[in-house]
Amino acid sequence: MSQAIVITSGKGGVGKTTTTANLxxxxxxxxxxxxxxxxxxxxxxxDVVMGLENRIVYDLVDVVEGYCRLRQxxxxxxxxxxxxxxxxxxxxxxxxxxxEQMKELIGALKEEHDYIIVDCPAGIEQxxxxxxxxxxxxxxxxxxxxxAVRDADRITGLLxxxxxxKPELIINRIKPRMVARGDMMDIPDIIDILAIDLLGVVPxxxxxxxxxxxxxxxxxxxxxxxxxxxxxxxxxxxxEEVPFLDLSEKExxxxxxxxxxxxx
Amino acid sequence: MVFNWFxxxxxxxxxxxxxxxxxxxxxxxxxxxxxxxxMKDEVITAISKYVEIDRPGIEFSWKEIDKRRALVAxxxxxxxxxxxxxxxxxxxxxx
Ligand SMILES: Nc1ncnc2c1ncn2[C@@H]1O[C@H](COP(=O)(O)OP(=O)(O)OP(=O)(O)O)[C@@H](O)[C@H]1O
Ligand SMILES: [Mg+2]
Numbered sequence: 621m622s623q624a625i626v627i628t629s630g631k632g633g634v635g636k637t638t639t640t641a642n643l644x645x646x647x648x649x650x651x652x653x654x655x656x657x658x659x660x661x662x663x664x665x666x667d668v669v670m671g672l673e674n675r676i677v678y679d680l681v682d683v684v685e686g687y688c689r690l691r692q693x694x695x696x697x698x699x700x701x702x703x704x705x706x707x708x709x710x711x712x713x714x715x716x717x718x719x720e721q722m723k724e725l726i727g728a729l730k731e732e733h734d735y736i737i738v739d740c741p742a743g744i745e746q747x748x749x750x751x752x753x754x755x756x757x758x759x760x761x762x763x764x765x766x767x768a769v770r771d772a773d774r775i776t777g778l779l780x781x782x783x784x785x786k787p788e789l790i791i792n793r794i795k796p797r798m799v800a801r802g803d804m805m806d807i808p809d810i811i812d813i814l815a816i817d818l819l820g821v822v823p824x825x826x827x828x829x830x831x832x833x834x835x836x837x838x839x840x841x842x843x844x845x846x847x848x849x850x851x852x853x854x855x856x857x858x859x860e861e862v863p864f865l866d867l868s869e870k871e872x873x874x875x876x877x878x879x880x881x882x883x884x
Numbered sequence: 885m886v887f888n889w890f891x892x893x894x895x896x897x898x899x900x901x902x903x904x905x906x907x908x909x910x911x912x913x914x915x916x917x918x919x920x921x922x923m924k925d926e927v928i929t930a931i932s933k934y935v936e937i938d939r940p941g942i943e944f945s946w947k948e949i950d951k952r953r954a955l956v957a958x959x960x961x962x963x964x965x966x967x968x969x970x971x972x973x974x975x976x977x978x979x
Contacts, residue, residue: 803895
């Protein structure tokens with residue numbers, strides 16, 4: 621049974637595109653047939669994060685408007701078996717597509733693929749409406765910051781109102797050292813406030829910048845903590861029970877001393 | 885600062901958590917189809933049966949009182965209606 625999953629957030633820049641790319645690659649590496657769809661029309665991005673920007677001929681809007689067939693617009697990732705990208709249009713705006721058309725498109729993709737991962741634009745307008753229509757499952761990405769969590773709550777409400785019974789949360793860019801110091805909200809804090817199911821936690825990792833620069837999602841290497849986290853999330857999506865990464869860092873003598881002194 | 889080490893400070897994460905709780909409560913209420921407005925109207929109707937209030941001066945806000953979230957209504961009273969007891973039907977005076 622194939623499944624369409626939309627990656628949302630509300631607030632911009634929290635890691636939707638990074639998440640879409642990494643989950644797409646990780647799911648394909650585990651043997652599934654996957655299409656990642658860039659629904660951020662006018663702000664195409666997923667192609668460069670995936671390193672496929674030079675191979676685009678047609679895009680999502682071309683398909684919807686009937687300029688090409690769906691298969692012609694799909695870019696096959698030569699590095700990973702069974703992975704395809706459907707790029708967004710760069711020159712059109714998000715009103716070029718409507719929710720019914722998206723639903724039809726996702727339906728067509730589901731006929732030949734196991735997972736359709738849709739990268740949603742930031743915001744709650746038309747682009748969001750388009751991206752969520754046709755999806756069976758919704759994931760909300762947030763960072764451990766007040767503004768991002770607030771927007772995640774808003775998106776949760778909108779998703780529930782649109783018929784997604786159980787949106788799932790990914791907390792991205794956790795900094796274990798800041799959490800240990802009490803300077804950053806921890807996972808239980810955020811889960812408690814939002815009251816939704818946790819799908820995964822991704823640490824803040826410099827390697828994400830490297831991987832974006834290279835166009836090679838972090839899950840393609842073995843030495844990225846974020847990549848490891850995304851591989852775990854992909855396994856959970858496939859229905860496996862995977863324990864959450866232990867992100868806690870060992871305290872150094874200095875940080876321990878400082879913490880003890882602060883307690884007085 | 886060295887001296888800060890010795891002071892018991894509220895952790896940043898707790899500040900963040902508390903602020904989020906308040907703001908989400910506001911968001912959720914005000915978003916659920918103007919429930920907040922409806923609630924205000926009902927409170928005003930109820931109170932104005934007994935006291936004459938200054939409608940434009942009414943303020944509803946969220947506050948933190950003794951570590952708990954509180955909905956604070958500031959309702960300026962112009963006068964108390966004569967004979968306003970729970971059993972009486974108060975005739976609405978025009979103002
Ligand atoms: N776990 C992480 N560690 C370090 N940097 C990260 C992490 N996740 C995302 N970033 C960085 O944050 C930035 C925003 O990420 P991304 O483009 O995925 O967000 P987005 O939600 O898709 O943004 P937009 O709303 O603009 O579409 C990028 O520069 C990315 O490299
Ligand atoms: Mg993006």
